[in-house]
Amino acid sequence: MMGKLDLYLERKREELGVRLNEVQKQAVGHARGPLLLLASPGSGKTTTIIMRIGYLIEELGVEPERIKAVTFSRASARDMKERFAKWFPQLAPVDFSTIHSLAFEAVRSHLWRSGQAYEIIEGAVDTAEQEGEAGPGKGEQGLPLHKKIILRGLYKEVVGENATDDIMEELTTYISFVKNKLLQPHEWESVKSDVPQAAQLLAAYEQFKRNGTDKLLLDFDDMLTLCNELLEKDEALLRKYQRRYDYILTDESQDTSLVQHAIIEKLARGHRNLCVVADDDQSIYSWRGAEPSYLLQFKDVYPEAVTLFMEQNYRSSKEIVTAANLFIKRNLGRYPKEMFTENAAHEPIVFKRLTDYRKQAKLVVREASKADRLSEVAVLYRNNSSSITLMNEFDRAGIPFYMKDADNRFFSHWIIEDVLNFMRMTYTDKRVDILESIHMKMAGYISKHQIAVLKSIDNGESVFDNLRQFVQLQDYQVKLLKEAQETFQEMGGMPPRQAIRVIRTRLGYEKALDKMCERLGFRKDYLIGILNTLEDIAEGLETMADFAARLKYLEKVLNSAKLRKGQDAVTFSTFHSSKGLEFDQVYMVDLIEGVIPAKEEDKRAADGSMPLMEEAVRLFYVGMTRARKRLTLITYGQRDGEKTEESTFMTAVRDIAEPEWRGAQAAGAGASEAGGFKLQFGTERRGSGGGGSESGARRFRSSSASSVASAAAGSAKRELNPHAVRKREALEEGQAVRHKVFGPGVIEALDGERITIRFGPENAKSLSVAMCLDMGLLELM
Known part of the structure; x- marks a missing residue:
């Protein structure tokens, strides 16, 4: 005789065509108490969650409004809400929302009762109730009370410099990390940041929010920290929310921070009907305060919890699942999972090693153009800066693309404005305002005082002639300024790519960047990367005017690319933003050392662990598991004349997918020494998708502890088929x-x-x- 769960699942199979495996059935039928559901990529997580909610309502009689489903993003909340409404149209809606929306609702309830006026100073709050409220107020200087405006003002006041967009991003990330980790003021200094005086800036920011106006100013992170604080102190508020929900479910819990976990724990403290859905192998947001270790300690908080492993991957081919499963095992801080698939083999993973960086975008364009459906193609990268060169090539080829996380900061970066100002000087050297904007960034060492004197001279002549005739100069400056003037004159009519090289070298721009990086803590590799990208954009253009026009055009292209979601277009995305997506074909690009893994990720913590490296491994794993049928990994041997090294992650995957490739490489190297050809560069290798090897483990030691490699090798041995042929x-x-x-x-x-x-x-x-x-x-x- 079939039980209640079996009858429910059979009915839904007939109604919806949904078939669940045994682990999914157990998750759906788990009615009472805590549940930790560890869901591997492509394992049908959302299907299982929605079916479980439906079971609670239809079979166990739980009222829909008594169920709270908390997701990591608004998109996830919306998708779940739509899926639930589609599968259970006759049921009242369940409360799907983000954690920020839940926290803001609780905070607002308390502030309303206490009569405390408040104002949100960051973006649009993720809750419908916020709509219709008064807009942002005005500060003393008439500027909106917005987080970024406040922080820019404080940075200028505390540091004495104007904050760049990069510094602003770093500062807001630092503040978010501190708050999500629930760190106290005396701990703020211990958090590493490239922003000078970051802890002092945070203290000034917190003081301004509480004393700068007659209202309490709140940003998104404040909603979380204040909610947690109020639930701790306001018993009436805590009881209100504890009594509202009988069941709580959290999705993407590997991305949840310490303060978010603390809020959920308080709400579930009475009934303990908490279902946590997560994948510790996809935790990639520690820089935002995510706390994946919480999952490993779940049993400490909930000893009676049931843990289920959803390990069957329904998304990807056998080759991709096999390689990804073995690759992620190199991490130690994880639950032991065995991701598998019953999908058929499709084709081997493709490994491309090109001779030069410039060939990468052209290769991806050629490959993507062959796809029957562009919407089933994705190009993934570690850093947003990689997207600009890709965008330039795809636009020239006429292939439409959708930018998942378009970042306009590139086109407003001060490096670009500097380069354009240098180019403007080739058209006229009579404008003091242009020279003033670049005088600290070129050979000549012109001081601010000298510029001030120069500005008082208004005779319409060359700024260089006026400097020599009317401004007191040091002897060495006379020669340098004469050379600079001649260089600008030579650049007239020069193709833009050549002009950028002259700006970087003869005009001393790169040397000036070196000094700025030392003084202000900027990342030189990032700034040089922008210059390299500008050269890529300038390639093939005839005039500097064409170059300026191309930049404006590409900025418009970028803005329009944001609107192509759902259209037949190739998707560009960072590894981070690709989580939750899937495509038939995935190209992972810029797979070189220093990008993934980054240099700072190869460092050990005090306890000997390598948390940054393990997160980088997870990030690479997320990229791999976006692919259904075809996965292509791309690296190159040099960029801008400098040699690059293949990412150790790509090498590790190649060791797994094609264990015999090292022998072929060695043979190729021998042939090269004997006058033959070398296989290492400019070739394509297709992995066989086989199991891992000890050589692969040894190769990976640069990115993980030796014990990790041993564990991976041991794991591979344990998986050997007892029926396998050995002779x-x-x-x-x-x-x-x-x-x-x-x-x-x-x-x-x-x-x-x-x-x-x-x-x-x-x-x-x-x-x-x-x-x-x-x-x-x-x-x-």
Whole structure:
């Protein structure tokens, strides 16, 4: 006789066509008490959540308004709400919202009762109730009371410099991290930040919000910290929300911060009906205060909790799932999971190593143009700066693209304005205002006092002539300014790419950037990257006017790319923003050391762990698991004349997917020394999707502790098939075999160290016999 759960699932299978596996069924049927549901990528997490909510309502009689579902983003909340309404149209809506919306509702309730006036100073609050409230007030100088305006003013006051957009981003990230970690003022100094006097700026910011106006000023992070504080102190408020909900579910909990966890714990303290859905392997927001260690300690808080592992991947091909599963095992701080799939093999992972960076965007354009549906193609990268060169190439090729997280800061960056001002000086050297904007960033060492004197001279002549005739100069300046004037004159009519090289070198701009980086803590590699991108944009253009026009045009293209969501266009996204998305084809680009992993991620913590490196591994894993059928990893040997190294992550995946590639590389190197060719550069390698190898573990030691490599190798050994063929004598031509990744096939040839197996009419693969035997990849059929 079928039980209540089975009857429910059978009915929904007939109504919706939804079939659940055994773990999903257990999650749906878990009615009382805490549940930790660890969901691997593509494991049907949202389906399981919605089916569980439906079961609570339809079969257990829980009122929809008694269920609170908390998600990480507004998009997730909206998607879940729409899915629930589609599958259960006859039911009243469940309360889906972000944690910020929940926190703001509680804070506003308390402030209303206490008569405290307040104002939100950051963006639009994620709650419908906020609509219609008064707009932002005005500060003393008539400027809106907005977080960024306040922080810019405080930075100028405290540091004595104008804050760049990069500094503003770093500062707001620092403030958010401190608050989400619930750090006390005496701990603020301990948090590393590239922003000078960050802790002092935060203290000034907090004081202004409480004393700068007659209202309490709140930003998004304040909603969380104040909510947690009020729930701790205001018993009536706490009881109100504890009594409102009988069931609480949190999604994407690996991205939840300490303060967010604290709020949820308080609300679930009475009934303890808390379902936490997460994947510790996809926790990639520690820089925003996310606390993935909470998941590992869940049983400490809820000893009676049930833990379920949703490990079956319904999204990706066997090759991608196998490689990603072995790759993530290199991390130690995780639950032991075995992601698997019953999907068929599709095609090997593709590894591209190009000779030069400039070939990368052109390669992706060529490959993407062959796709039947552009919307099923994604290009993923670590840093937003990578998108500009891609955008330039795709636009020139006429291929539409959607920018998932478009960042306009590139086109408003002061580096670009500097370069354009240098170019303006080639058209006229009579404008003091242009020279004033760049005089500290060029050879000549012109002082502010000298510029002030120059501005008092209004005779319409060359600024360089006026400097020499009317301004007191040091002897060395005379020669430098004469050379600068001649250089600007030579640049007249010069192609823009060549002009940028002259600005960087002969006019001394890069040396000036070096000094600025030392003085202000800017990241030189980031600034140089902007200059490199400008050269890419300038390639093929004839005049500097064309270059300026191209920049304006690309900014418009970027703005329009934001609006192409849902259209037939290639998606550009950072690894971070790609989480939750999936595509048939994924290209992961700029896979070089220093980008992923970044230099600072190769550092150990005091306890010997490598938390930054482990998060970088998770980020790479997120990128890999966005792909359904085709995954291409791309690196290159040099950029702007400087050698680059292949990302150790890409190398690790290649070791997993194609264990025999090192032997082929060594043979190629030998051929090169003997006068042949070298396989390392300009070639394409397709991985076999096989299991991991000890050579792969050894190669990865630069990015994780040796114990991680040992654990990975040991894990690979434990997974060997007990029925696998171990002796060469057991193999013969014409024999039917099953490969661990590629499935059933027939041996066509055994030739020395290679075995050729045909897996289909047009799918024959030549594999290493030794590797197949050592890794237990084959069994007889």
